[in-house]
Amino acid sequence: xxxxxxxxxxxxxxxxxxxxxxxxxxxxxxxxxxxxxxxxxxxxxxxxxxxxxxxxxxxxxxxxxxxxxxxxxxxxxxxxxxxxxxxxxxxxxxxxxxxxxxxxxxxxxxxxxxxxxxxxxxxxxxxxxxxxxxxxxxxxxxxxxxxxxxxxxxxxxxxxxxxxxxxxxxxxxxxxxxxxxxxx
Numbered sequence: 001x002x003x004x005x006x007x008x009x010x011x012x013x014x015x016x017x018x019x020x021x022x023x024x025x026x027x028x029x030x031x032x033x034x035x036x037x038x039x040x041x042x043x044x045x046x047x048x049x050x051x052x053x054x055x056x057x058x059x060x061x062x063x064x065x066x067x068x069x070x071x072x073x074x075x076x077x078x079x080x081x082x083x084x085x086x087x088x089x090x091x092x093x094x095x096x097x098x099x100x101x102x103x104x105x106x107x108x109x110x111x112x113x114x115x116x117x118x119x120x121x122x123x124x125x126x127x128x129x130x131x132x133x134x135x136x137x138x139x140x141x142x143x144x145x146x147x148x149x150x151x152x153x154x155x156x157x158x159x160x161x162x163x164x165x166x167x168x169x170x171x172x173x174x175x176x177x178x179x180x181x182x183x184x
Contacts, residue, residue, distance in 0.1 A: 004028035004069050015072050022084045028069050029092045033099050036063035040103055043112065050112040052123055056133050059113070070096065078170065086171050090164065097163040098156070104143040105152050113140055 003019040005028055010016050039062035046054055073092075077085050103109065116123075117137040125133065144155045 002028050002031075004072070005031055005065070020072070022082075022088060025069070025073050025085075025088050026092060029066070029073075029095060032063075032066035032069050033095060036066045036099065037102070039063065040106070040109065044106065044108045050115040052116055052125065052129065052133065055112045055116050056129075056136055059109070059136065060132060066099075078174065081171070081174060089167050089171075093163040093167050094160050097159045101144075101156050101159055104140055104145060105147075105155070107145075110140050110145040113137055 002024045003016050004024050008014065008016060040059070043055060043058050043062070048054055073085075074089070077089050113136055117133060120130065120133055123129075123133075144152055147155060
């Protein structure tokens with residue numbers, strides 16, 4: 001049983017690090033991505049008119065498990081890495097980049113987000129809700145939702161390369177930091 005996919009039965013819901021091994025990460029990422037896709041698909045396939053609750057809030061709450069696993073893994077990878085963790089990071093980073101693009105470039109999902117955004121003045125939202133809605137809409141817009149199909153494909157390629165290069169840069173910086181010696 002993968003502890004990353006279970007509810008953490010620990011004080012304050014902290015990660016049970018003593019039970020997590022490197023073999024747990026990749027299957028957990030794959031399962032969490034699949035679950036997050038199902039959550040997003042449920043928003044897209046909902047036949048009701050888009051509302052703040054069934055679109056904005058539902059999208060904000062989607063992918064919680066993936067976020068939790070990512071936080072645990074990438075914090076450990078940057079603080080206490082090893083060759084095996086770096087290999088896992090090289091394998092899952094493109095998956096995460098692809099998943100992110102699948103959401104941000106999903107035309108049907110963006111139409112729903114835009115429909116809610118376009119009616120924002122009549123929704124009687126409080127400050128936090130308005131900020132969430134604007135942040136979500138701008139996130140889609142700034143990450144390519146308004147691009148044509150050819151430019152979206154180019155953006156996907158760039159994002160995949162960037163995720164790998166960013167990871168490699170971080171690994172190199174960490175290796176240099178760890179190799180530093182001060183001779184007195």
